[in-house]
Structure formats: C-alpha cells, structure tokens
Amino acid sequence: MAESWNKGDVFLLPIDSTRVGLGQIVDVLQSELYVVIYANIWNASSPPCPQDAVGQEVLFASLTLDAKLHHGDWTVIGNVTNNLANIKLPLSKVRISGEMHIESHDGSWSRCATAEEAEQLRFRKTVAPVRLEKALKAHYGVLEPHPAYDDLRYDLVVDLARLGGDDCRLRILGALGMEELLRQLLNRLEQVGSNHEELYDTECRERMGNAVMDGFVRNKGDFVLADDFGLYATEANLAVKEALAEYITKANSQAAESSITDFHERLAAFQNSDVESDGEGSFYDDFCGHSAPDAFDSTGNVIE
Structure with missing residues (x-):
C-alpha cells in the first residue's frame, strides 16, 4: 500500500456537496484494509469527530484498497480503537487442494470447512473503495441502487459467533x-x-x-x-x-x-x-x- 494506515483510523467520505459519511479502518493487512462504513451521515459544515464512531451502527463492511485514502478523497480525522472489539471480523471460504476451507479475514489461519459452514460462507473478495462510497451514496438516494452494493452489507458478514x-x-x-x-x-x-x-x-x-x-x-x-x-x-x-x-x-x-x-x-x-x-x-x-x-x-x- 502507498501509505501507512493504522487500525482505528476514522475517516470522512463524501456523499454529496453538503453531506459526509463516516468510516473506520478495522484492520490493516499486507496489501488490503478491512473497513466499515457507518450508517449515520453529517452535514459537511459540521462533520463528526473521531469519537463519534463509537456506538455507531455499521452499514457496510469489506476488504478494500487504500486508493481513496491515498489520494485524499477519504480524509482521516483521527484514531479510535476502543470500539474495534465489537466489530465483526469476516470469515470467508477458499478452495485448497480441491477441498473447501474456512479462512480468517487476514489469512492467518484456515481449516477444512463442513458442508454446512461452506454453505454459509462467501468466497473472499476485495472491492475497490469507490464501490463502498457508491454504496453509501445509493443508500441515501444520490445514486441508483445496485445488487453489488447490497453484497457489502454488514449484516451479511459471517464471523465466528455467527458461524x-x-x-x-x-x-x-x-x-x-x-x-x-x-x-x-x-x-x-x-x-x-x-x-x-x-x-x-x-x-x-x-x-x-x-x-x-x-x-x-x-x-x-x-x-x-x-x-x-x-x-x-x-x-x-x-x-x-x-x-x-x-x-x-x-x-x-x-x-x-x-x-x-x-x-x-x-x-x-x-x-x-x-x-x-x-x-x-x-x-x-x-x-x-x-x-x-x-x-x-x-x-x-x-x-x-
């Protein structure tokens, strides 16, 4: 990645000329970021502070890249870590030697998956940051809805507790x-x-x-x-x-x-x-x- 980002970095992302959304980096991987986008939005003239991320409802979550952060389209406003333990870390499925495995979001561990587990999991996917931004804009009526945005919904994330x-x-x-x-x-x-x-x-x-x-x-x-x-x-x-x-x-x-x-x-x-x-x-x-x-x-x- 082009920059050094930190777990807990809170950032603003634009919705339109008058409104901004709030996102947060949950984990920093070797070449990806796991980020969440919160449901609430603010007036651009009175944006939120980093601590406002605590207790917010998560709307979208995904592995993504840092292009929007690197180019300044998403602006880091501070760092908060005391809420990260409450955010789900996604599991995914991956095929290894012809067999389906469960894999952690950071790839630090994997194991064979049962048929029932494989049915619940999705294959690992990294999306461009612009898709997350568009998903938030579509949620607030700035863009047309699209099934690709629905795939990013946080309520679809399968973690250990859900699995x-x-x-x-x-x-x-x-x-x-x-x-x-x-x-x-x-x-x-x-x-x-x-x-x-x-x-x-x-x-x-x-x-x-x-x-x-x-x-x-x-x-x-x-x-x-x-x-x-x-x-x-x-x-x-x-x-x-x-x-x-x-x-x-x-x-x-x-x-x-x-x-x-x-x-x-x-x-x-x-x-x-x-x-x-x-x-x-x-x-x-x-x-x-x-x-x-x-x-x-x-x-x-x-x-x-």
Whole structure:
C-alpha cells in the first residue's frame, strides 16, 4: 500500500456537496484494509469527530484498497480503537487442494470447512473503495441502487459467533494451538539439524514424515515410534524421537479437544506453510517432505 494506515483510523467520505459519511479502518493487512462504513451521515459544515464512531451502527463492511485514502478523497480525522472489539471480523471460504476451507479475514489461519459452514460462507473478495462510497451514496438516494452494493452489507458478514458459536471457536482455537505445537517441533528439529546435517537427507526426512503421518495424521492405534531415524549419532536419533513423541502426543490431544478428526484436517494442521521455525525459518517440508492431500481418500489410504 502507498501509505501507512493504522487500525482505528476514522475517516470522512463524501456523499454529496453538503453531506459526509463516516468510516473506520478495522484492520490493516499486507496489501488490503478491512473497513466499515457507518450508517449515520453529517452535514459537511459540521462533520463528526473521531469519537463519534463509537456506538455507531455499521452499514457496510469489506476488504478494500487504500486508493481513496491515498489520494485524499477519504480524509482521516483521527484514531479510535476502543470500539474495534465489537466489530465483526469476516470469515470467508477458499478452495485448497480441491477441498473447501474456512479462512480468517487476514489469512492467518484456515481449516477444512463442513458442508454446512461452506454453505454459509462467501468466497473472499476485495472491492475497490469507490464501490463502498457508491454504496453509501445509493443508500441515501444520490445514486441508483445496485445488487453489488447490497453484497457489502454488514449484516451479511459471517464471523465466528455467527458461524458456529462455541463449537466453531473451539475448532479455531484448536487450529491455533496446532500451529504453536508445530512451531515447537520445527524449532527442536532445527536444533538437531544444526549439529547433524544428515537430518536433511532424504532417508531421515522420509522416516520423520512417516512417523508424523502414522502417529498423528492417520492416528493409528497401534503406532509405535521408531528409535532410529537414520542419523549417525545415537543421541541425535533420541533427540528426534523425543521431539516427535511430544508433538504427536500433544497434537493428538489438541485434535481430540477441538474435534479435529478428519484425515485431511489433520494433514492440513501439520502441513501448515504459515508456520515456520523461529531461527532459520524452516517449514514442515524441510524435515518431513510434503504429501499431496488429493493423493489420499478420507481415511488416509493412498488413492490408486
């Protein structure tokens, strides 16, 4: 984006020569803004102050770009953040490897969606800021109504509470817990690899990947973790075993608490490319390779 905007920035947008509306930046993403437009309007000669955003009814909401702000068509008048917690953050759906997933507004997490959840969600969309401005103008009779403006209505936003309440929230918290467990595993394996470069050899990576696949992703009841992962030193094999054992045990526990039982959900939880180690920025496939989700059926069997 051309400028540096902040969460809570409150701005004016024109309706006509005598009236202005009020909007607010709810979140600042890498290349987008999530903004809301409030229902009330003011006389341009006596515009609102930033604090007037608190308690206002939200009329429209969308991911958008910063062009109108950058060019000064929308004027930032201040910053207020104490109302942001009350504004819904939209969930959207996205297709990953042929399967529908729920994704947060900022893309920080995703998980497999049930059929019912996918039915409620819309695909992620970013609109030009002029459409939000036109939607407000149409609402007040300056422009003709249009279905594209109706799509921006705030009451259509599906958030965690609307999607599934406590059950959905638990599943999301479970996904976030999975991310932390994966990060801890990557950190420990990276530590081993710093002194034992053979950890990155194909044989070692296959053995570690198979362990995670059978112990966590497939969650085989008769799974027993091996002692040898192809490293030269006994202490290195032991360190890998301990790291994998802790991950598999805690990940299975987290999955049970969060009702993450589907094979592909578990695979996605492990093969999460948004998670990297704290040191060298290593990813799951640096240690365990990658398994294509569409190569397996719903129970984890390889599709012939």
